[in-house]
Amino acid sequence: MKNVLIIGGGLAGCTAALELVSNNYKVIIAEKSDTIGGKVRNYGCKATTHCNHCGLCLIGDLWNRVEENENIEILRGCQVLDVYEDKRGFNVDIEENRNIRTLENIFNIIVSIGFDNFSSISTGSVELENGSNVVSGYQLEQMLLNRGKNQIFSSPPKSVAFLQCFGSRDIQEKAGYCSRVCCGYSTRAARVLKQYYPETEIFFFYMDLQQVEAREYFNCLTHEGITFIKSRPIKIKSKETNVILYEKPGANEFVEQEFDMIICSEGIHPSKDTAKIAEICKLGIDKDGFLKVVKNGSSTGIYLIGCASGPKKIEEVYTESLQTARAICGGII
Amino acid sequence: MKIAIIGKSQMNGYLREQLERGDLTPVFLDDINDIKSFNGEKGRFVISTGQEQIEAGYVIVNEQIAFQNQLQHVLEQGNSVFSVVSDQQMETLYETKQTIVYIQDFPEESPDIMTSIALDRITKISKMKNQVFYLSQFMKAPGRELEALYTEARNSGVVFIKYDKLSINYHPSSGFSVQFFDGYESILINDCVLISASKLMPDKNSNQISKIFRIRLNEEGFIDKDKHFLYPVSTNRKGIYVLDNTSNLIDDDTLLSTVRYTVSEIRSEINKGQNELYAQVDAEKCAFCYTCYRICPHAAMTPDHDNSAMKNLNQGCYGCGICASVCPAGAININNTVTDNHLTSNILKVFCCENSTEIAIKNIKMQLNSFYDDIEISTVSCGGEVSAGGIISAMQRYKKVLVATCMDDACRHFEGNKRAHKQVLRAKEMLKAAGLDESRVEYIQLSHVMSRVMSECVKEALA
Numbered sequence: 001m002k003n004v005l006i007i008g009g010g011l012a013g014c015t016a017a018l019e020l021v022s023n024n025y026k027v028i029i030a031e032k033s034d035t036i037g038g039k040v041r042n043y044g045c046k047a048t049t050h051c052n053h054c055g056l057c058l059i060g061d062l063w064n065r066v067e068e069n070e071n072i073e074i075l076r077g078c079q080v081l082d083v084y085e086d087k088r089g090f091n092v093d094i095e096e097n098r099n100i101r102t103l104e105n106i107f108n109i110i111v112s113i114g115f116d117n118f119s120s121i122s123t124g125s126v127e128l129e130n131g132s133n134v135v136s137g138y139q140l141e142q143m144l145l146n147r148g149k150n151q152i153f154s155s156p157p158k159s160v161a162f163l164q165c166f167g168s169r170d171i172q173e174k175a176g177y178c179s180r181v182c183c184g185y186s187t188r189a190a191r192v193l194k195q196y197y198p199e200t201e202i203f204f205f206y207m208d209l210q211q212v213e214a215r216e217y218f219n220c221l222t223h224e225g226i227t228f229i230k231s232r233p234i235k236i237k238s239k240e241t242n243v244i245l246y247e248k249p250g251a252n253e254f255v256e257q258e259f260d261m262i263i264c265s266e267g268i269h270p271s272k273d274t275a276k277i278a279e280i281c282k283l284g285i286d287k288d289g290f291l292k293v294v295k296n297g298s299s300t301g302i303y304l305i306g307c308a309s310g311p312k313k314i315e316e317v318y319t320e321s322l323q324t325a326r327a328i329c330g331g332i333i
Numbered sequence: 334m335k336i337a338i339i340g341k342s343q344m345n346g347y348l349r350e351q352l353e354r355g356d357l358t359p360v361f362l363d364d365i366n367d368i369k370s371f372n373g374e375k376g377r378f379v380i381s382t383g384q385e386q387i388e389a390g391y392v393i394v395n396e397q398i399a400f401q402n403q404l405q406h407v408l409e410q411g412n413s414v415f416s417v418v419s420d421q422q423m424e425t426l427y428e429t430k431q432t433i434v435y436i437q438d439f440p441e442e443s444p445d446i447m448t449s450i451a452l453d454r455i456t457k458i459s460k461m462k463n464q465v466f467y468l469s470q471f472m473k474a475p476g477r478e479l480e481a482l483y484t485e486a487r488n489s490g491v492v493f494i495k496y497d498k499l500s501i502n503y504h505p506s507s508g509f510s511v512q513f514f515d516g517y518e519s520i521l522i523n524d525c526v527l528i529s530a531s532k533l534m535p536d537k538n539s540n541q542i543s544k545i546f547r548i549r550l551n552e553e554g555f556i557d558k559d560k561h562f563l564y565p566v567s568t569n570r571k572g573i574y575v576l577d578n579t580s581n582l583i584d585d586d587t588l589l590s591t592v593r594y595t596v597s598e599i600r601s602e603i604n605k606g607q608n609e610l611y612a613q614v615d616a617e618k619c620a621f622c623y624t625c626y627r628i629c630p631h632a633a634m635t636p637d638h639d640n641s642a643m644k645n646l647n648q649g650c651y652g653c654g655i656c657a658s659v660c661p662a663g664a665i666n667i668n669n670t671v672t673d674n675h676l677t678s679n680i681l682k683v684f685c686c687e688n689s690t691e692i693a694i695k696n697i698k699m700q701l702n703s704f705y706d707d708i709e710i711s712t713v714s715c716g717g718e719v720s721a722g723g724i725i726s727a728m729q730r731y732k733k734v735l736v737a738t739c740m741d742d743a744c745r746h747f748e749g750n751k752r753a754h755k756q757v758l759r760a761k762e763m764l765k766a767a768g769l770d771e772s773r774v775e776y777i778q779l780s781h782v783m784s785r786v787m788s789e790c791v792k793e794a795l796a
Contacts, residue, residue: 023604045780051743055561057780061692145782149789178479208472210445218442218471230495230516250516315564319594326597330355 001026001071002107004328005092007080007277010038011059011314012306012321013112014066019325021071028103029066030078030094032273037063038114040314044144046188048195053213054188055314083109083280083302090301108301108328111281111291112321113273115307118167118266133157133261134238137166137182140189140263147196156197157260161244162186163233164206166264177288179267180311183210186265187217190226202226203259205233205246236262268311277308286310298327335360336599337380337387339368339542340395342578344592348393351596360387365538371545372635374646375572375602391599392546394568396556396577397536403443404436404529408503415528417447418582423454423528427461432525434511438470439499443530448472449583451530452482459489466522467493468513494520501527533579546573547632549747562745566595569747570632571649574598610652610669610714616642618664625656625665630747653746654718658756669714680707681794682731684719684753687712688745690737692781697788707795717749721759724774734760734774735794737787743780750778 002025006013009031017027029036041063046054066072081093081100090106117138135143143152164182183206190202206228209218222228234254235245242262248255270289271277278285281302284294290310297303305321306312312320335358338348345361352359362368362380370381373388380387402416415422417435426433435455437443451467459465467486472479472493487493496513503509507524514520535554536542543550548568549557556575558567566574574595580588612633614625619642626634626643633649634656642664645656657665685691691712698705709731713719716738727734736757738750757776764771777790 043782045782047740047743047780050741051561051739051780053559053561053742055564056782057689057739057743058561058564060688060781061695064692064695146785147783149786176480252517315561319565322601323590323594323597326601330597330600 003028003089003103003105004108004110005030005090005103005106006110006112007281008032008038008112008114008306008308009036009066009074010112010114010306011040011062012114012308012317013038013110014062015318015321016110016112016305016325017066017072018062018069019322020328021069023325023329025071025107025329027072028106029072029074030080030092031074031076032079034076036066036074039117039138042138042145043141043185044147046144046185046192048191052188052191054185055318058315058318080277080280085301108297108303109281110303110305110324110328111277111283111308112304112306113271113277113291113308115268115311116271118264118269133242134236135261135263137186137189137263137265141185144189144192147192150196152193152196153261157200159201159203159259160190160193160261160263161203161205161242161257161259162190162263162265163236164204164209164265165232166266167269177311178208178210179269180210181313182265182267184212184313186263187212187221187226189263190221191224194224194226198225203257204228205231205244207232238262268307271308274308297324303328334358334390334603335388337362337378337389337392338395339365339392340397340536340538342395342397342576343581344395344576344578344588347589348576348592348596351593355596355600357596357599360389362387365541365545368545371547374633374649375570376648378572390572390603392573393595394542394546394548394556394573394575396539396542396575398555398577398579399534399537400531401534402529403439403441403532404501404527408501415526416531417451417454417528418531420454423458426458426463426526426528429463429526431508432522433458433463433465433528434468434509434522434525435465435528435530436468436499436501436511437530439468439530441532442471443469444533444579446533446579446583447530448479449482452486453583455491455528456482456486456489459486459491462490465491466525467491468496468499468511469493470496546570548573548575549630560742560745560747562743565591566598569630571651572602608648608650610667611647611650612645612652612654612656612665612667614643614645615664615666616640618662619643620662620664622661624659624661628659629656630749651714651746653715653749654713655715655746655749655752658718658720658723658752667714667718678707678709679730679732681733681735681791682709682711682727683735683737683791683794684711684713684716684724686716686738686750687714689739689743689781690777690779690787693779693784693787694737694791696784697791700784700788701791704792704795708791715744715746715749716753717744717746719753719756721756721763724756724760725763728773732773733794735790736774736776737790738776738778740778740780754778 004025004027006029009029020027046052075096078094078096083092088105092103230249231246233244233246237243242259243256245256284292286292291308293304303324305324306317338361341363349359367382373379376390378389400418404414499513509525509527510523512521551557551559621641633646634643637644652667654667724734736753738753744750754776760774761771
């Protein structure tokens with residue numbers, strides 16, 4: 001049986017893994033943390049009284065199925081150190097809980113190292129003091145995942161501000177690109193908040209808005225009680241309360257407005273391991289700092305999937321991963 | 334194996350190439366109206382035109398989505414407006430000396446693909462040294478290259494303005510004037526040429542396509558692939574795929590990779606082998622009422638006139654069980670092996686959909702602890718499999734029944750979950766009529782990651 005090594009056990013890596021084993025391949029997943037699932041395992045459903053198409057359902061029972069599959073070996077706490085080739089295939093040096101060993105006869109490698117959140121990278125940004133009730137998009141996802149029937153937060157917030165494009169679309173922050181998913185996840189999350197807390201005032205501070213669904217999406221949200229303010233906050237003061245200082249559009253003045261809760265809709269940024277993996281796996285790095293293929297996977301034997309190569313939506317990662325796994329099995333891309 | 338491709342498309346050449354690489358033979362049928370009948374199932378479709386019969390394993394429909402100029406119908410006859418999707422019209426503007434105004438999102442939000450198309454076309458015009466204004470309410474871009482397109486447009490002199498309110502007037506002597514409010518002040522641009530965005534219109538043959546192939550259309554009349562589980566090319570029917578041509582207008586390889594994905598899906602389906610989970614109709618009991626034929630979300634029933642009964646198309650069937658639960662003659666059963674989990678409890682029976690609530694309840698096994706022994710979980714392929722009769726007979730053993738299905742719009746069989754809800758309401762009526770407590774049965778809809786909500790609902794049901 002042929003062995004495929006998958007570097008990174010998140011959505012992309014696990015989707016590819018299951019497709020490979022269903023075609024009689026054996027898979028080794030090298031995961032640097034102690035659980036598989038990446039970021040997506042911690043995302044919450046964005047349904048209100050109906051599905052809001054966030055794509056999470058595509059995953060289904062993925063994590064359990066990967067963990068229980070006898071042809072998938074999961075190496076936890078595992079870092080890849082080097083990759084080299086001989087006649088029989090790839091040999092990969094790995095470090096697993098302080099032990100260094102070599103995986104031999106690897107037929108193909110899939111790189112799916114995923115991405116980092118802005119909050120885990122400090123690049124210097126809009127002035128943000130650590131305060132009460134300032135949460136990142138990722139933290140909000142986890143709260144939505146763990147929500148009860150009638151409760152998301154410990155107490156209902158009177159007002160919530162979403163800060164869009166947080167850490168994105170700003171060359172100074174080395175993220176001069178659109179992360180594509182934040183408008184989607186944050187407007188959907190806002191709908192859930194409105195469902196649980198109908199009295200809460202919700203404000204969106206934005207520059208541009210991606211269309212999330214066809215047909216009048218933003219007009220619908222406005223009718224549901226979400227206020228859109230086209231302004232990028234200058235300063236956020238959070239000590240006992242959160243106050244946002246911004247230029248009010250159409251008013252030529254600066255305004256300070258208080259909010260119970262601030263949610264920083266952070267985007268998708270290149271993983272910290274990008275440079276290291278690029279060197280080990282002979283991949284390139286694009287102008288935005290994400291991995292890119294230099295030569296096609298079918299000729300090098302090393303494939304790249306998921307957000308490691310740039311911001312993608314859940315359904316896009318899912319289909320790309322299936323496609324790549326099938327290409328490895330069938331030899332046709 | 335032959336793959337039938339319906340409708341013309343600029344992608345057909347590439348499609349042929351990809352299919353032939355995979356040892357599949359494309360058969361092109363340019364005009365849907367040539368098709369007189371379509372029968373069979375995934376792996377064995379039969380298409381009859383006037384002249385011939387074609388046996389194809391799979392079908393790819395090229396959905397020819399049309400563009401409709403959004404501004405044209407708000408203006409009077411004779412005042413012509415240019416269409417951003419027409420390359421020919423855009424090129425005629427290279428030589429104009431007038432100010433050019435492109436308007437998007439008026440009178441209603443434009444489709445997201447307009448931004449990519451417009452940025453490309455407007456930039457080209459702007460590079461010819463024309464003054465171009467780009468008016469929009471929302472900038473949207475489906476692809477990754479938004480920033481690069483934006484930058485190039487700005488560098489060439491395009492002026493981007495977000496407007497809140499807008500009105501257009503026409504003066505025979507001076508052309509169009511556009512007045513709008515940008516959030517700060519009211520601005521008037523006189524004597525300009527207008528370019529309009531377009532909205533998307535369904536394929537003019539969409540009703541015929543839907544009828545012949547028995548595939549669903551969405552509310553707007555487009556072939557339904559809106560649901561997340563249909564992304565990017567699937568329809569409600571196994572073996573039939575749909576490619577939409579609109580992204581042909583932008584220069585990226587999304588459409589190429591979608592074509593490759595479609596071919597890989599087909600090959601994957603071929604490699605899967607025979608479907609083992611399907612409905613079986615007892616021809617003796619069947620009243621040939623056509624209920625299951627009409628109700629099947631996947632068009633997997635076909636009339637067998639020789640036996641005056643319905644027949645299931647096994648390869649197109651998902652085993653969702655909706656047909657079995659609606660059959661008035663009780664003539665259908667699904668050949669699945671029902672596994673009941675413990676049979677030690679007599680307190681609460683939970684019907685769980687395998688796509689959502691079964692996963693949610695598995696994940697709370699530890700939190701439920703001792704409560705877990707009080708629950709018996711019955712997994713169903715779809716909520717639609719649950720019937721009022723089934724609920725009432727479960728109550729002979731269990732004090733309470735909880736029916737837990739997927740959310741509206743997330744049901745992979747489209748309306749299975751709503752049917753389950755109806756059946757629960759019917760069961761409640763039956764309980765009430767019998768003088769029993771109608772709260773002995775409850776209905777909830779959840780997704781697979783709403784474990785805590787599931788846990789609260791189960792605890793409530795056990796209380």
